[in-house]
Amino acid sequence: MKKSVPVSQIMxxxxxxxxxxxxxxxxxxxxxxxxxxxxxxKSGNDVQGMLSYTDLMRISFADAIDEHEQEVDTMVxxxxxxxxxxxxxxxxxxxxxxxxDTARFLARRDFHALPVIDxxxxxxxxxxxxxxxxxxxxx
Numbered sequence: 001m002k003k004s005v006p007v008s009q010i011m012x013x014x015x016x017x018x019x020x021x022x023x024x025x026x027x028x029x030x031x032x033x034x035x036x037x038x039x040x041x042k043s044g045n046d047v048q049g050m051l052s053y054t055d056l057m058r059i060s061f062a063d064a065i066d067e068h069e070q071e072v073d074t075m076v077x078x079x080x081x082x083x084x085x086x087x088x089x090x091x092x093x094x095x096x097x098x099x100x101d102t103a104r105f106l107a108r109r110d111f112h113a114l115p116v117i118d119x120x121x122x123x124x125x126x127x128x129x130x131x132x133x134x135x136x137x138x139x
Contacts, residue, residue, distance in 0.1 A: 007102045008095035010134045011116050011124035017042050018051065024059075024077035024085065027051055037129075038113035040122055041086045047115045047122055049086035059085060092117040095124065103131050 016034050018027055020043045030039060031053045041049045060076040092115045093102050105114060106128055116124035 003098065003100050005099045006095060007093055007097050007099055007116060007126050008124070010099060010130045011095070011126040012130070013124050015040060015115075015122060015125050017122065018082065019043070020048050020083050020086075022082060024056065024080060024082060027082060028056060028077070031056070038125060038127060040115045040125060041082055042122070045121065047090065047092065047117060049083070049088045050090045050111065050113060050115065051082060051086040052111070052113070055085045055087070087111060090115060093126065094118050099131065099134060102126055106131065 016030055016036060016039055018030060018039050018041055020041050027039060031037070037053045039051045040047050041051050059080055090111070091105055091109065093105065095116050095118050097116075102114065106112065112129075113125055113127040115122055116126055
């Protein structure tokens with residue numbers, strides 16, 4: 001297995017993001033529309049945190065709603081802001097960080113996605129699923 005492959009080879013480049021000022025209903029819609037599990041939260045151009053679908057599950061019964069359902073019970077979502085629910089102090093990697101080092105970060109932490117930031121700009125996201133798919137391609 002190649003040890004020095006950069007994470008840019010496996011990251012998602014067209015990243016769906018959300019603003020820290022958006023609401024959780026918008027986040028729920030983005031998760032379902034794009035069939036994703038992690039969304040970087042931005043304030044302007046800066047990544048402030050990471051919101052996961054699991055974060056929403058912790059505060060609601062959103063998982064009981066059909067994934068094709070467009071309407072969400074917003075009562076619980078209106079009690080919280082994205083900033084209250086998102087993971088803060090998120091570690092990021094650069095597009096040149098090796099896949100091996102990225103896997104180490106994810107294995108040692110309690111999260112499953114990292115923003116990929118080059119020169120202060122979000123250029124991608126890498127998830128544990130990306131790493132598993134890469135591993136599967138090697139065998």
